[in-house]
Amino acid sequence: MWGKWRFRVPDNRHLPHTRRGYPAAVAGVVVVRGVWKRYSRRGPWVLRDVDLRVEPGSVHVVAGGNGSGKSTLLRVVAGAAVPSRGTVRRPASVAYVPERLPADLRLTARRYLAHMARLRGLPGDAAAPLLERLAISPGPDVPVATLSRGNARKVALCQAFLAPAALTVLDEPFGGLDGPAAAELTGLIAEARAGGRAVLVSAHTAGEVPGADHEHAIAAGGLGHELPDGARTRLVLRTPDGDRRVVETADPDAALRAALADGWSFVEGGPVPEAPA
Amino acid sequence: MTPALLRYLAADALRAERWVAPLTVYLVACAAGTAVGGTALGSYGLSASLLFPVALWVGVGVSNAEDRVQTAVTVVTVGSALAVRLGKVAVAFAVCLGLVPVALLWPVVTGHAVTAADLAAGAAAHVTVAAAGTAAGAALSRPLVTRPAWVVIGGVGACLLEILVPGVPPVRPIALLLTDDASVTADLARRLAVVAAETAALATVVVGAGHAAARTRD
Numbered sequence: 023m024w025g026k027w028r029f030r031v032p033d034n035r036h037l038p039h040t041r042r043g044y045p046a047a048v049a050g051v052v053v054v055r056g057v058w059k060r061y062s063r064r065g066p067w068v069l070r071d072v073d074l075r076v077e078p079g080s081v082h083v084v085a086g087g088n089g090s091g092k093s094t095l096l097r098v099v100a101g102a103a104v105p106s107r108g109t110v111r112r113p114a115s116v117a118y119v120p121e122r123l124p125a126d127l128r129l130t131a132r133r134y135l136a137h138m139a140r141l142r143g144l145p146g147d148a149a150a151p152l153l154e155r156l157a158i159s160p161g162p163d164v165p166v167a168t169l170s171r172g173n174a175r176k177v178a179l180c181q182a183f184l185a186p187a188a189l190t191v192l193d194e195p196f197g198g199l200d201g202p203a204a205a206e207l208t209g210l211i212a213e214a215r216a217g218g219r220a221v222l223v224s225a226h227t228a229g230e231v232p233g234a235d236h237e238h239a240i241a242a243g244g245l246g247h248e249l250p251d252g253a254r255t256r257l258v259l260r261t262p263d264g265d266r267r268v269v270e271t272a273d274p275d276a277a278l279r280a281a282l283a284d285g286w287s288f289v290e291g292g293p294v295p296e297a298p299a
Numbered sequence: 300m301t302p303a304l305l306r307y308l309a310a311d312a313l314r315a316e317r318w319v320a321p322l323t324v325y326l327v328a329c330a331a332g333t334a335v336g337g338t339a340l341g342s343y344g345l346s347a348s349l350l351f352p353v354a355l356w357v358g359v360g361v362s363n364a365e366d367r368v369q370t371a372v373t374v375v376t377v378g379s380a381l382a383v384r385l386g387k388v389a390v391a392f393a394v395c396l397g398l399v400p401v402a403l404l405w406p407v408v409t410g411h412a413v414t415a416a417d418l419a420a421g422a423a424a425h426v427t428v429a430a431a432g433t434a435a436g437a438a439l440s441r442p443l444v445t446r447p448a449w450v451v452i453g454g455v456g457a458c459l460l461e462i463l464v465p466g467v468p469p470v471r472p473i474a475l476l477l478t479d480d481a482s483v484t485a486d487l488a489r490r491l492a493v494v495a496a497e498t499a500a501l502a503t504v505v506v507g508a509g510h511a512a513a514r515t516r517d
Contacts (some may be wrong), residue, residue: 101374102374102517103517114378116375116378117375120372125366128315129314137303137306138376140303140307
C-alpha cells in the first residue's frame with residue numbers, strides 16, 4: 023500500500039509524513055486512495071485503483087460514458103457504498119444526489135424534505151426556501167413517486183442543499199432539469215464553492231458543468247489525470263506481488279522511475295486509447 | 300439512531316403497508332390457537348412460537364420498505380449504514396411489540412384463567428421471540444437477499460431451525476418451558492431470562508453479520 027502511494031505521487035517522497043501515513047501536504051476534504059470496487063466476490067471490477075483528492079471550496083467533475091464507473095465512484099466517495107480495496111477519507115457531513123431517483127417514495131415532497139431536514143438536525147420547514155427556488159410542479163404536496171423525472175430531481179437537490187454539508191456529491195444532477203432549474207443548480211453549486219464546501223459532480227462529457235475547477239476523465243473504472251494534462255501515456259506494470267496494474271500518466275518517465283525503484287516491473291506502454299463512447 | 304431517523308423510517312414503513320399481511324395472519328392464528336383450549340401459559344407458548352415467522356416477515360418487510368435509491372441517500376445523510384439498518388430493526392420490533400398485548404389478552408377474552416405471573420411470563424416470551432424474528436428478518440433483507448424466493452427459503456429455514464434444533468434460542472426453549480407443566484415453577488422467570496439473554500446475543504450476531512455481508516454488496 024505504502025509503496026503504491028509513493029509510486030502514485032512520486033514527488034511527495036521528500037515531504038514530511040503524518041503518523042497515519044498520509045503525506046502531510048495532502049490536504050483535502052476528500053482523499054480517495056487506491057480504491058477498487060466490485061459488487062460481488064467474482065464480479066467484474068467497476069473501479070480500478072482510483073486516487074482522487076477534493077479540496078474545500080472547489081468543484082471537481084468526473085466525466086465519463088455510460089458504465090465507466092462514475093456513479094460507483096460517487097457512491098463510494100459519498101459513503102453509500104464501501105470500497106472493496108483502498109481507503110476513502112471524507113468529512114462528517116456529506117450530501118448526496120443519486121443518479122437514479124427514488125421511484126418508490128410514497129411520502130409527499132414536503133414531508134420527505136421535512137424528514138431529511140430533521141435527520142440533519144434542522145427544523146422541519148428548512149427546505150421551504152429551496153422548494154421556492156426550484157419550483158416543483160405540480161407542488162410539494164404530492165407523493166415523490168408520482169413526480170416527473172425533472173421534478174423528482176429537484177426534490178433530491180433540495181434534500182442535498184438543505185444543510186451546508188462539507189462535501190456535496192451530485193451524480194449527473196442536470197439530467198431532466200428545465201432551464202430555470204438548471205440555472206438555479208449552477209447557482210447552488212457556485213454558492214457551495216464560495217462557502218468553502220467541496221462539490222463532486224459527475225457528467226457525461228467534460229465541460230458540461232459550469233464553474234468546474236477540475237475535470238477528471240473516467241473510463242473502464244480507471245480515473246485518469248486531469249483532462250487538461252494533454253497527451254497521456256498508459257503504462258502496464260507488474261507489482262512485486264505479481265499483480266498487473268494499469269497506470270495512466272502525463273509524466274511516464276517519472277512514474278516509471280518511481281515504479282522501478284519500488285520493485286515493480288514494466289510490461290508495456292503506449293498512448294492512452296480513446297474511451298469508448 | 301436518532302429520534303428523527305426512527306420517525307422517518309417509521310413514517311416511510313407505515314406507508315409501505317408491508318406489515319398489514321403478517322399482522323392479520325398473526326391475529327387469525329392467535330384466535331385459532333386459543334380456541335383449541337389448554338392453559339393460559341400453554342396458549343402463550345403457542346402464540347409466542349407463532350410470533351417468530353410473523354416477526355421475521357415484518358422484519359423483512361420493514362427493512363425492504365424504503366426505496367433502494369433512497370436508502371443510499373439516507374445512509375449518506377445519517378453518515379452510518381449501521382444506524383439506518385438498526386433503525387429499521389427497531390421499527391420492525393416496535394411493530395411486533397404492538398402485537399404482544401393482543402396476544403396476551405386473547406386468552407383472557409376467551410375465558411382462560413390468567414394470573415399476573417402468567418402475564419409476565421407471556422410478555423417476556425413474546426418480546427424475546429419478536430426480537431429474534433425481526434433480527435432474522437433484517438438479515439434476510441436487501442441488499443444481501445434480493446430475490447423473493449430466497450427470502451422465503453431463508454425464512455422457512457430459520458423457522459425450521461428454531462422449531463426443530465434443540466438448544467437454539469428462543470422459540471423451541473420457550474415453547475417447551477411454557478407448555479411443560481413441570482417447569483411452571485418459580486424457576487420459570489430465571490429460565491426465561493436465560494433464553495432472553497441467549498436470544499439477545501444471537502440476534503446481535505445475526506444482525507451484525509448480515510450487515511457486514513450486506514455492506515460489501517452496497
